[in-house]
Structures are given as C-alpha cells and as structure tokens.
Amino acid sequence: MEEQFGGGTAAPLSTYTEAVDWINSLIPFGIRPGLERIALLLERLGEPQRRLKFIHVAGTNGKGSTCAFLTSVLLQSGYSVGTFTSPYITKFTNRFQYNGTDIPEETLTVIANRLRPLVEEIAESELGSPTMFEVATALAILYYAEFSYPDVVVWETGLGGRLDVTNIVTPIVSIITNVGYDHTDVLGDTLTKIAAEKAGIIKPGVPAVSCVSQPEAVAVLKAKAAECNSTLYLAGEGFSYESTGSRGGVQTFTFKGPFRNVPLEIAMKGEHQISNAAGAMMALEVLRQYMAFMLEDEDVLEGFRHTFWAGRLEEVVTSPRIVLDGAHNPEGAESLARSLPQIYKYNQLNLLMGMLANKHHESYFKHILPIVDTLILTEPDFRKKMDAEELQAIAESLREKYAKEHLAIIVERDWGKALQLLKSMTTDNDLAVVSGTLYLISDVRGTLLQQPDSEKGW
Numbered sequence: 001m002e003e004q005f006g007g008g009t010a011a012p013l014s015t016y017t018e019a020v021d022w023i024n025s026l027i028p029f030g031i032r033p034g035l036e037r038i039a040l041l042l043e044r045l046g047e048p049q050r051r052l053k054f055i056h057v058a059g060t061n062g063k064g065s066t067c068a069f070l071t072s073v074l075l076q077s078g079y080s081v082g083t084f085t086s087p088y089i090t091k092f093t094n095r096f097q098y099n100g101t102d103i104p105e106e107t108l109t110v111i112a113n114r115l116r117p118l119v120e121e122i123a124e125s126e127l128g129s130p131t132m133f134e135v136a137t138a139l140a141i142l143y144y145a146e147f148s149y150p151d152v153v154v155w156e157t158g159l160g161g162r163l164d165v166t167n168i169v170t171p172i173v174s175i176i177t178n179v180g181y182d183h184t185d186v187l188g189d190t191l192t193k194i195a196a197e198k199a200g201i202i203k204p205g206v207p208a209v210s211c212v213s214q215p216e217a218v219a220v221l222k223a224k225a226a227e228c229n230s231t232l233y234l235a236g237e238g239f240s241y242e243s244t245g246s247r248g249g250v251q252t253f254t255f256k257g258p259f260r261n262v263p264l265e266i267a268m269k270g271e272h273q274i275s276n277a278a279g280a281m282m283a284l285e286v287l288r289q290y291m292a293f294m295l296e297d298e299d300v301l302e303g304f305r306h307t308f309w310a311g312r313l314e315e316v317v318t319s320p321r322i323v324l325d326g327a328h329n330p331e332g333a334e335s336l337a338r339s340l341p342q343i344y345k346y347n348q349l350n351l352l353m354g355m356l357a358n359k360h361h362e363s364y365f366k367h368i369l370p371i372v373d374t375l376i377l378t379e380p381d382f383r384k385k386m387d388a389e390e391l392q393a394i395a396e397s398l399r400e401k402y403a404k405e406h407l408a409i410i411v412e413r414d415w416g417k418a419l420q421l422l423k424s425m426t427t428d429n430d431l432a433v434v435s436g437t438l439y440l441i442s443d444v445r446g447t448l449l450q451q452p453d454s455e456k457g458w
Contacts, residue, residue: 010120012113016105019112020092023139026119026132033163037122037130041138042168044118048145052082053152054169055283058161058198059177061331062211062276065268065309066177067154069280073303074152075099077295082150084140084166086133086158089310089442090451096140098148111142133158137165162200172291173283174201174230176210177276179217180331181363191217199224202232207290209282211235211275233258233282241278243271250305255281259289262297265305269313270339277304311441313339316448320426321346324445326438328355330363336435337367346431348373352422352444353436354415355386361394368435369395369402374425376410378418380440388413419444 013019042049055070057063064085071083080099088094093102115138123129130138137158144153155171157164179195195217202208202224210221210232218234225232233239239257246252253274255262266277284300287293311326313336321344327336340349351372355361369375375395377388388411395409412418419434426432434444445451 010116013109013116016109019109022112022116023092023132023135026129026135029129029131031133031159032128032131033160035163035165035168037127038134038137038165038168040122040127041115041118041130041134042141045138045142049141049169051145052141052150052169054155054171055152055173055175055287056155056157056166056169056171056201057175057177058157058164058201059175060180060194060198060329061335062177062272062279063156065273065276065307065312066175066280067156068268068309069266069277069304069307070154070283071097071100072307073280073284073295073300074154076303076306077293077299079151079293080149082140082144082148082153084137084144084153085156086136087438087442089438089445095136096143098144098150103143107143107147108139111139111147114142115139131165134165137168141169157201160194160197160200162197164200167201170203171201171206173286174203174206174208175279175283176201176208176212176221177279178210178331179212179214180329192220195220196224202228202230204228205230207231207233207286209233209238209279209286211279233286235275235278235282239278239282239285241274243274253278257282257285259285262300264301266307267305268307268309269343270335271342272335272339273312277307280304311438311445313343314445316445319428320423320430320432321428322423322426322432322434322448324434324441326441327435328364328437330367333364333367333435336433337371340371340431340433344431346429347427348430349433350374350376350422350426350430351433351435352376352378352415352418353391353434354378354380354388354418354440355391355436356380356382356384356439357386358384361386361391362398365395365398366402369398369407370404372407373404374408374410376412376418376422378411378415378440379413380415380437381443382437382439385439415440415443416447419447 071081074081083097096103157166176198242254244252250265252265288295311324314324327333377391379385379388422432
C-alpha cells in the first residue's frame with residue numbers, strides 16, 4: 001500500500017480534511033504562469049482532458065456569472081454539466097460541481113491520493129512543485145473524465161488566459177466576458193497587454209464569443225481570432241442585446257444574434273448581468289447551430305430565469321437589508337455603483353469593504369465614494385489582506401473630489417466586529433452593502449446565513 005502512494009514517502013490521505021490540507025499546502029508555491037507542470041501531470045495521467053468537451057470562460061469580471069448562466073441552461077436542456085470555478089464562496093468542493101452538486105468528499109480524497117505521488121515526482125524535477133491551482137485543475141479534469149462523465153464542462157480560467165493552467169484544454173467554444181484592470185502585476189498594466197493574455201484562450205478553429213468593448217482590446221481579440229482562423233462573435237458586431245426593462249425583480253432583454261432574436265429574462269441583478277447573459281446566449285447559439293446541441297426555447301428561457309450565483313448583488317438579510325457583492329476591481333465597482341440606485345430605494349447607504357493588497361483601489365474608490373454615506377473599512381481573514389488604515393488613507397485622499405460632504409469613514413480591522421457595526425447602524429430604510437474581495441464576502445455570507453462549516457479560498 002505504501003508503495004502505491006508516493007513510493008513509500010507518505011501514507012495515503014485518509015480523510016477529506018487531509019486531502020484539502022495537502023492541496024492547500026501547495027499554496028506557498030504561488031501562482032506561476034505556465035503550462036509545463038500541468039502538461040506533464042496530465043501526460044502521466046493519460047491525457048484525460050482529451051475525453052471532455054469544454055466551454056472555456058475568461059475575462060476580468062463576470063466569469064462566474066457567465067458560467068452560472070451556461071450551467072443553468074444546459075442542465076435545464078437535459079445535458080449533464082461539470083462546472084469548474086474559483087474562488088469558492090462556501091467550501092473547497094464548490095469549485096468542482098457536477099449537475100450543480102459538489103464533488104463528494106470521498107471522491108476528492110481518492111483523486112488527491114492518485115495525484116500526490118505524481119506531484120511529488122514533478123516537485124523533485126527542475127520544474128519544481130505543481131501549485132495548488134494546478135493540482136485543483138488536474139483534480140477537476142480527473143473527476144470529470146473518470147468519475148462523473150458530463151456531456152460538457154463549463155471551465156473558468158483562474159487568472160488571465162494565455163498562461164493560465166486551465167488553458168491546457170482545447171474547448172468547443174471560448175468566451176471572453178470583458179477586459180479591465182485587475183491582476184496588473186501578472187497580466188500587464190495596459191488594456192492591450194491584458195487583452196492579449198485573455199485572448200490566449202482562443203484556439204485554432206474554435207469559435208469565440210466576447211462582450212469586450214474597448215477599441216484597443218477589441219483589436220487584440222480580432223487579430224488573435226484571425227491568426228487562429230476562428231470565428232469571433234463580438235457584442236455590437238456579431239450579436240447585440242437590448243434591455244426591455246424589469247418587472248417583479250426580473251430583468252428583461254432581447255438577444256439579437258446572427259441566427260435569430262430571442263427575448264430573455266434573468267433574476268440576476270445589475271445591468272452588467274445582461275451583458276454576461278447575452279455572451280452566454282451567443283455561445284449557446286453556437287453550440288445549437290454548429291454542434292447539434294438540442295436547446296429548446298422553453299428550456300433556454302427557464303435556464304436563464306433561474307440562474308443564481310452567490311455573492312453577486314445577493315440580498316442575504318432583509319431586516320436590515322444587507323447585500324453582498326464581490327466587486328473588487330474598478331470595473332466591478334463601477335457596475336455596483338450604477339446598479340445599487342437602480343435596484344434599491346434607501347435613505348443611507350452603508351458600505352463595508354475589505355481588500356487584498358494587489359488591487360487598483362484608487363479607481364475602486366472613485367466609483368464607490370460618490371454613492372456612500374458611511375464607509376467601514378476592514379480586513380479579510382486572508383494572508384494577502386490590505387491594511388485597513390492604508391485603505392483609509394486612499395479614501396481620505398479622494399474624499400474632497402469624490403465623496404459626499406457628510407461621508408463617515410470608520411476603520412475596524414476585525415471583520416466580525418465591523419459586520420456587527422454595519423448591522424447596528426443600518427435602519428430598515430437604509431441599505432447595507434458588503435463589498436470587496438470574495439474572501440471577505442465568503443466569511444460574511446457564512447456568518448449571516450449561519451453556515452459554520454464555511455471554508456474559503458482561491
């Protein structure tokens with residue numbers, strides 16, 4: 001038995017907790033862009049990814065929501081669906097879903113035991129140890145290829161696209177939701193550079209869909225698609241969408257595609273979700289038109305209407321009203337600032353936020369400060385957290401130009417105490433919002449929904 005697991009170097013992982021602890025122990029190896037380690041790992045496993053059909057989703061914002069729309073419609077249409085996303089909101093197993101249900105803990109443990117000796121072998125080579133995300137990606141591929149056998153896998157990139165571990169697969173369609181300033185330390189500091197990284201998921205002959213709008217980013221995507229001889233369906237050119245209002249908490253819009261026009265409804269809040277839904281619909285139209293996917297109109301409508309994605313303009317408490325939104329970059333903040341006054345009526349807007357230390361926080365505040373009455377700054381329970389007082393200094397430097405005259409800024413490093421403060425100061429006529437990094441959203445959501453076994457992470 002010992003020989004089977006790591007050549008006698010370690011006993012098998014006997015529990016789910018041990019398996020997750022082992023995978024998380026690889027976090028210190030960081031995010032190392034490149035496909036060499038994942039390619040070697042999958043080669044030693046017999047290239048299981050080749051037995052799967054993937055819809056690959058990249059973009060700065062909206063990846064998770066787009067994956068949720070695709071999963072919901074495909075499930076409603078009778079397909080079995082694997083969904084691989086990150087970060088997770090509640091539990092490590094959330095990132096590996098099959099038909100909307102997490103991977104069983106015992107299956108994760110079995111696959112982790114299969115991976116560990118290979119990971120240890122590669123760690124001894126000049127390539128160095130595979131990272132946590134590389135191992136999670138290999139685990140997902142094995143789960144889908146050898147345990148659950150979905151008809152299609154909805155496959156979200158981790159970071160960027162070109163050198164992201166998930167780019168080891170060849171999909172049946174690629175989606176790039178949008179391009180904005182996030183992870184500039186890794187992806188580059190211009191839209192052109194960031195777009196080039198996202199465009200890296202476009203593969204030869206594989207159709208691509210995008211809602212990217214900035215001219216310089218569009219030019220990059222068009223050039224990459226031409227180079228790959230891939231058809232690019234671009235919002236505003238290959239397809240379009242028009243909002244037709246909202247009723248009963250549901251947004252309605254008309255999708256206008258190259259093959260037909262379809263009226264759709266979504267319960268997801270915020271006008272940016274119409275863009276995400278339209279991109280998902282265009283990808284589904286490609287599957288229907290060219291790959292013989294059976295997608296009946298009734299199922300498509302139902303699938304879009306019932307899509308839900310945690311932590312995206314999600315109202316988790318009604319008295320006082322508390323909304324969670326994982327806006328953690330300038331584009332997310334702009335969507336949040338535009339959406340809140342459209343969706344809610346309130347006297348005071350009290351916002352609690354915590355951030356990681358690698359973001360464009362000045363731009364975030366420029367969008368948020370004009371609509372907030374009280375700003376509570378806290379720190380997520382995570383190793384890369386941003387110091388709350390540093391956030392305060394940024395907010396104060398922008399106060400005169402962007403903030404309301406009476407804006408109160410409060411620092412409370414302990415997020416639990418900050419949440420209690422937010423609740424105590426918000427009346428039934430006010431609105432409380434928790435925003436920023438999903439690590440904070442995860443903890444707050446677990447507390448408010450009383451989910452004590454909540455885990456979180458990337």
